[in-house]
Amino acid sequence: MKKRNRKIAAALGIVIIGGIWYNGAQSSKALPSEQASPTSSFTPLPSPSDEPSQSPESPSPSASQAPDKSPKPSASASNPPTAKPTETKPTESTPPTEAVKPPVKESAAFELLADSLPGSTVRKNKQGLAVITNASSLYVLVNKQRNLASDYVPKDLIVPDVPFSFSGDSPKKQMRKAAAKALESLFKAAKDDGIKLKAVSGYRSYATQKSIFDSNVKRKGEKVANRTSARPGQSEHQTGLAMDISSASVGYALEESFGKTKEGQWLAKHAAEHGFIIRYLKGKESVTGYSYEPWHVRFVGKEIAEDIANKKVTLEQYFEDAETAMARKA
Known part of the structure; x- marks a missing residue:
């Protein structure tokens, strides 16, 4: 009876050892296949044309990627300095740009002003004040630079x-x-x-204008008064x-x-x-x-008034154009 049991145990041992050996052999056959098979965890390196450029400050590639051995562009190459605009210096063939005043439009009415042109109708008095010499002219120009005499009536x-x-x-x-x-x-x-x-x-007389201007200075201050009223001698009302x-x-x-x-x-x-x-x-x-x-x-008379209105200029500008036209003819 004991001899029979030993035979059974020996047979079981042989079966178990055979099973173990068989499983090991199968595992060893599968191992090379698994190592050679590409898996989804492997990411191929991008081709040079697809790889984004990296600045010197970009982080290093990860361990799963091969380092990029291609030369990196230097900062000066990737960001060249901005070129300064070339300055064009005026030459004889390219004169500097200047505001060009439109040519004076000739007018027959200018002839009426021949004896009243501002440049020839003013003189300095003893105080250095520019005083008008043609006060009785219908075309007299009175402004802050051209004063009527205090006794003109x-x-x-x-x-x-x-x-x-x-x-x-x-x-x-x-x-x-x-x-x-x-x-x-x-x-x-x-x-x-x-x-x-x-x-x-x-x-208004010179004295009346002085009273008006002085009153405005007291109420508004001299700066405002000088814009809204004339100093004595500088008012057209005196003409x-x-x-x-x-x-x-x-x-x-x-x-x-x-x-x-x-x-x-x-x-x-x-x-x-x-x-x-x-x-x-x-x-x-x-x-x-x-x-x-x-x-x-x-x-100023119909002829000159209509000419000034058509040109939409001031009396000062009209006289300036008249002087230019007269000088051209001289």
């Missing part, structure tokens, strides 16, 4: 037959005769068109050729809003037909030295 002052914004007698109702007659024509044309205008202020005009729509006040009223717009459109210009234009403050005054008209 026009000899032909009259009161035009037009409505005024105030009653009673006053020197400021007066104008020189030629200007007064032209004002009557202007007011009649306005009335015919259904426009109601009233005269506010005409002639007797200017008149301030207003309407009921602005309470007969002298203010910029008058220019937007139907009366102010009519005046700007038709003044030249009767020999007047709007003396201090909007946008021309740097030329005239004064703020825009749509109420202030100045008599």
